[in-house]
Amino acid sequence: RGSKFLECKCASEKVSESFERDPGQEFEPEPNQIVKQKKASIVDILKQSNSILPHVVLASTIMALVYPPSFTWFTSRYYAPALGFLMFAVGVNSSEKDFIEAFKRPDAIFTGYVGQFVVKPLLGYIFGIIAVTVFGLPTPLGAGIMLVSCVSGAQLSNYATFLTDPPLAPLSIVMTSLSTATAVFVTPMLSLLLIGKRLPVDVVGMVSSILQIVIAPITAGLLLNRLFPRLCEAMRPFLPPLSVLDTACCVGAPLAININSVLSPFGLTVSLLIVAFHLSAFIAGYFLSGSLFHKAPDVKALQRTLSFETGMQSSLLALALANRFFQDPLVSVPPAISTVIMSLMGFALVMIWAKKKE
Numbered sequence: 001r002g003s004k005f006l007e008c009k010c011a012s013e014k015v016s017e018s019f020e021r022d023p024g025q026e027f028e029p030e031p032n033q034i035v036k037q038k039k040a041s042i043v044d045i046l047k048q049s050n051s052i053l054p055h056v057v058l059a060s061t062i063m064a065l066v067y068p069p070s071f072t073w074f075t076s077r078y079y080a081p082a083l084g085f086l087m088f089a090v091g092v093n094s095s096e097k098d099f100i101e102a103f104k105r106p107d108a109i110f111t112g113y114v115g116q117f118v119v120k121p122l123l124g125y126i127f128g129i130i131a132v133t134v135f136g137l138p139t140p141l142g143a144g145i146m147l148v149s150c151v152s153g154a155q156l157s158n159y160a161t162f163l164t165d166p167p168l169a170p171l172s173i174v175m176t177s178l179s180t181a182t183a184v185f186v187t188p189m190l191s192l193l194l195i196g197k198r199l200p201v202d203v204v205g206m207v208s209s210i211l212q213i214v215i216a217p218i219t220a221g222l223l224l225n226r227l228f229p230r231l232c233e234a235m236r237p238f239l240p241p242l243s244v245l246d247t248a249c250c251v252g253a254p255l256a257i258n259i260n261s262v263l264s265p266f267g268l269t270v271s272l273l274i275v276a277f278h279l280s281a282f283i284a285g286y287f288l289s290g291s292l293f294h295k296a297p298d299v300k301a302l303q304r305t306l307s308f309e310t311g312m313q314s315s316l317l318a319l320a321l322a323n324r325f326f327q328d329p330l331v332s333v334p335p336a337i338s339t340v341i342m343s344l345m346g347f348a349l350v351m352i353w354a355k356k357k358e
Contacts, residue, residue: 054347060252074253079320082250084217086155089239091221092232102174112175115285115310124149125194127277143195144334150190151318152183157308160346164353165301175309184210250316251343254336261333274341285310312346315339
């Protein structure tokens with residue numbers, strides 16, 4: 001029995017020694033591995049820059065309110081190139097495989113399209129009428145609210161979907177791309193229908209502008225990705241941080257430039273109407289998709305995605321169109337406010353839904 005006890009003891013000591021290592025010798029990577037890890041971490045940081053977008057949007061909003069000159073240099077002539085860069089980034093980051101999977105859900109795509117160009121314009125028309133008839137605001141302000149509701153989906157909705165439900169990001173891109181492509185004709189027609197009786201609308205000019213700002217950059221990005229994949233692969237890590245800086249300027253500049261209008265007596269009323277408009281659009285998109293796809297296994301993710309698609313639109317495009325095609329400067333005030341409100345509300349939902357998922 002004594003010898004058996006000693007054998008068991010020795011065996012247990014060997015087993016325990018096998019689990020005990022010298023702390024100094026634990027997890028010592030080779031120098032090459034350290035270099036690779038550092039390189040990978042830098043690339044990952046660049047690629048994950050979009051995750052700080054909500055904080056950047058909030059910071060740029062506060063900075064524009066506290067110190068407007070920090071963004072006033074980013075004048076309206078930069079809006080079109082800045083928006084074009086975001087469209088180009090979407091094209092570069094798009095691939096055939098993603099779209100093939102997304103196109104397998106035509107019902108969801110169609111629902112997103114209805115939310116963009118049927119539900120949202122109806123809401124915009126209602127709140128535009130309320131602004132003029134109930135609150136007695138000038139007609140150009142009501143027209144500005146309607147113009148915001150007529151534009152296509154925002155590229156920020158793709159970022160928001162990616163941050164909450166990454167598998168549905170391609171679907172969001174397809175929805176936004178479809179609404180953006182058809183906005184060449186739909187936005188001018190809706191503007192003429194909703195605003196034309198109140199203010200003159202240059203339909204031909206709008207079509208030409210949307211072609212230059214939206215269609216051309218997306219097509220260029222897709223062609224570059226198709227013909228020069230290695231170049232696009234090298235570019236991709238730098239696109240997210242540049243897009244974040246681009247978005248910060250696009251959010252802060254309209255607010256800083258129109259700070260007097262925003263802080264004017266009617267500024268608070270317009271801001272509250274814009275908040276109500278976007279909130280109604282977010283809610284409508286969420287419950288519309290919930291009622292239509294309640295049997296889908298990823299119904300909650302679909303609801304979040306379609307809520308972003310309906311509630312977030314390219315307010316910068318509306319601002320560019322307002323500055324270019326409407327003589328009255330008051331038309332640009334709602335799009336300028338919408339750029340900030342839409343971004344803050346959208347990424348507030350990102351933070352709320354991300355925490356609920358955790």
